[in-house]
Amino acid sequence: MEILDPAACHRLLRSVPVGRLVHTYGGLPAIRMVNFVVDDDTIVFSTGEGDKLRVAERGDVVAFEADDVDTERHTGWTVTAIGHLSVVSADETAALRRTLPLHSWLPLDDPYLVRLGIESINGRRLVPWGQRPRSA
Template sequence: MTTLDRFDTSGLEVLSPADCLRLLESVTLGRLVYTVGALPVVRLVNFVVDADSVVFASADGEKLRAAERGDIVAFEADTVDLERQLGWTVTSVGHLSVVPADEAEQLAREIRLRSWAPLPSPRLIRLGIESVTGRRLLPWAQRPHD
């Protein structure tokens, strides 16, 4: 990737898939984007990255039904520092699935997943990352200039 290819037309740094996954692993709160009745829905979820997937917990409801159907969804996480005008955003796309109970029990012992909202009878849901893209706003001195 050349220096010019490293930035988009807005001057944001285009991140590699490896950088995107590393940044996703650095935060615990993201946004799941899916559809209900053909309309977009965005929900905050606490998550962990497990290899090439995002794992989060859900109670009964639309997220769980989307996972049971294997819906294609988007997932976004970011960090923004408004004072210093720095930040990044990563978006991944893939199919949802419900983690089988036996695997969920093992996975729950290995990961530290906490929900920001109380969940009665939570089930683990996996988003298999099929594509991941990201952008980062660098300090002014590191940005491309005309």
Template sequence: MHTYDDAGLEILDGPECLRLLSSVPVGRLVFTQGGLPVVRLVAFCVDGDTIVFASDDCEWLRAAHRGDVVAFEVDDIDLERRHGWTVTAIGHLSAVPEGEAAELAGTAPSWLRLRDRQLIRLGTESVSGRRAH
């Protein structure tokens, strides 16, 4: 049984959002820097219900150590056929501990350069999505 919002878009449930989230290699990290919103493209992988990405950016590392709340968005849109989907996850950042980071780096997709970089995790406390048919 599908549910739809007022605009006629299908409302996706949590498991479907996580499945779609893990189907693309790049997403948009939305965070605050200097009191202003910032959006950055990041390569990532999904580990259970968390999002993991690597960074050597000092601002992101400080945000992870503070546990900042951020948003993360992925999508797949086919403009020609006029359908697609979008998923947004919201949660707190954290630094991935060294031992766990080594394990993740060994199992992550080859396109994601996790080795010798600090790993940051976004715990997905809220995930939502919509699909246009």
């Protein structure tokens, strides 16, 4: 297992289109799959009315996880980002829609953009057996 530095974590997040938003819903953990883009030190995704929008309107602290696993080769990585969620303003939404490859898999008539300001990020990579560090 290799511990990843923040720069590697950001690079890996940019390499996949789907992640998982982890928040609290009714006092219990909730995990929602979202397609997203990374914009500098933030994660941006579209949403409609519902629990993700309410969490963003409140500014809750959430976790976001993305990964990639090769089950044949027993390799892969996982990255977790933590921060406050917020709703992107209407003016900034228009600008981001022009510059970022944002889309939603769901048919949303008038989606909101939500942003996770990354305050903490960490990741791990499972390296092939032959590439593992040797003990001294």
